[in-house]
Amino acid sequence: MTDSHVLEDKSHFRGVWVFLEHRKQGLRDVSVQLIGEGRRLADLRATTLTGVLLGNGVDDLAKHAIGYGLDRVIVINDPILEIYRSRPYAQVMAQLIRRHKPEIVLYGASKNGRDLGGRLHAILETGLAADCVKFDIDAEGNLDMIRPSFGGKSLAHILCKKHRPQMASVRRNVFVAPPHDPKRTGEVVPETVELGPSDVDATLEEFQEFTKEGGLRPEEADVVVSGGYGLGDPGHFVMLQELADLLGGAIAASRKAVDSGWVPKMLQVGQTGMTVRPKLYVAVGISGAVQHLAGMQESKKIVVINIDPKAPLFEIADYGIVGDLFEVVPEMVRQLKALKGGETGARTAVPATAR
Numbered sequence: 280m281t282d283s284h285v286l287e288d289k290s291h292f293r294g295v296w297v298f299l300e301h302r303k304q305g306l307r308d309v310s311v312q313l314i315g316e317g318r319r320l321a322d323l324r325a326t327t328l329t330g331v332l333l334g335n336g337v338d339d340l341a342k343h344a345i346g347y348g349l350d351r352v353i354v355i356n357d358p359i360l361e362i363y364r365s366r367p368y369a370q371v372m373a374q375l376i377r378r379h380k381p382e383i384v385l386y387g388a389s390k391n392g393r394d395l396g397g398r399l400h401a402i403l404e405t406g407l408a409a410d411c412v413k414f415d416i417d418a419e420g421n422l423d424m425i426r427p428s429f430g431g432k433s434l435a436h437i438l439c440k441k442h443r444p445q446m447a448s449v450r451r452n453v454f455v456a457p458p459h460d461p462k463r464t465g466e467v468v469p470e471t472v473e474l475g476p477s478d479v480d481a482t483l484e485e486f487q488e489f490t491k492e493g494g495l496r497p498e499e500a501d502v503v504v505s506g507g508y509g510l511g512d513p514g515h516f517v518m519l520q521e522l523a524d525l526l527g528g529a530i531a532a533s534r535k536a537v538d539s540g541w542v543p544k545m546l547q548v549g550q551t552g553m554t555v556r557p558k559l560y561v562a563v564g565i566s567g568a569v570q571h572l573a574g575m576q577e578s579k580k581i582v583v584i585n586i587d588p589k590a591p592l593f594e595i596a597d598y599g600i601v602g603d604l605f606e607v608v609p610e611m612v613r614q615l616k617a618l619k620g621g622e623t624g625a626r627t628a629v630p631a632t633a634r
């Protein structure tokens with residue numbers, strides 16, 4: 280970025296914006312989570328919180344979104360915006376940002392959010408801090424964008440002092456979703472933006488629903504059963520799937536299991552995978568590298584099954600089972616089945632040392 284683009288006067292830029300992603304007439308959970316954090320930042324800056332919703336026929340969704348804490352939602356309805364496409368979405372967002380001059384714009388670090396934020400920082404010649412885990416406001420009123428660095432071993436504070444807007448992306452489940460208040464009032468602001476055939480860079484030939492094994496996404500599940508390199512073989516994930524099914528959850532994995540080609544990348548938890556925040560995270564044969572912790576340590580209850588009592592993951596476990604996963608997991612499955620079948624399920628103890 281050249282100094283010719285440095286802003287002399289930033290006072291024209293006011294307000295916090297959240298780019299709202301949606302699917303099947305519902306907001307993506309990362310967008311809801313961002314509304315909660317956006318609200319906090321807008322209050323700190325004594326300014327308004329605006330959601331930006333692009334789509335076709337999304338007025339009702341805009342009204343619903345206000346209930347999460349927005350002051351207003353800017354809506355653009357256009358058939359070209361029916362589904363996310365890079366160029367039209369970037370064109371529309373760039374025009375809106377130039378028109379309204381928000382000081383902060385937040386995106387979910389989803390595939391689409393990453394694509395959009397990356398394009399916009401180039402179009403608008405401003406900064407973008409990716410994968411932030413925390414925000415603050417410094418003494419001069421700049422957004423302090425905090426993200427892991429050096430493989431998660433330290434946190435970097437990124438400031439965008441000379442350019443506006445300040446833009447950041449956040450992965451899902453980093454922030455907690457705010458409750459929905461159906462009585463909350465706010466403004467739905469319909470706007471128009473010039474869009475022509477030259478703004479369309481791709482045509483939709485076919486839409487295939489993206490579902491994961493078992494149908495449940497780990498990011499959305501209350502229970503996640505996650506497998507690591509200790510499983511030793513891809514076939515053993517069947518055992519974890521069975522446990523996950525019994526607990527009404529989804530399976531996930533460490534990067535080493537993914538890099539070994541045992542499960543798809545989309546199941547990877549951690550710094551370079553997804554962040555999960557389930558009620559229960561069961562880690563099976565995972566050692567507990569910092570990069571893995573980065574994606575699951577906010578889980579409400581953590582159960583660790585590992586044969587090595589010195590495995591670092593035990594340090595953050597609520598319940599630790601030192602034992603061979605090939606004994607512990609089948610026993611858990613057996614006892615859960617017994618419980619579901621109305622038996623006590625306490626016929627034999629888990630052959631492991633409970634910590």
Ligand SMILES: Cc1cc2nc3c(=O)[nH]c(=O)nc-3n(C[C@H](O)[C@H](O)[C@H](O)COP(=O)(O)OP(=O)(O)OC[C@H]3O[C@@H](n4cnc5c(N)ncnc54)[C@H](O)[C@@H]3O)c2cc1C
Nearest residue numbers: 507508509533534535549550551552564565566571586604
């Ligand atoms: C830049 C960078 C980004 C990274 N991003 C990620 C990321 O997003 N997610 C991630 O997970 N990792 C990530 N990693 C890799 C990370 O550093 C670790 O290498 C990885 O998490 C280790 O995976 P693991 O715990 O499955 O394997 P290991 O570390 O090999 O651990 C296997 C565990 O299984 C246990 N075990 C073995 N046999 C049994 C048995 N029979 N019963 C019970 N336990 C058993 C062992 O005691 C051991 O603790 C990243 C690394 C780098 C450098």
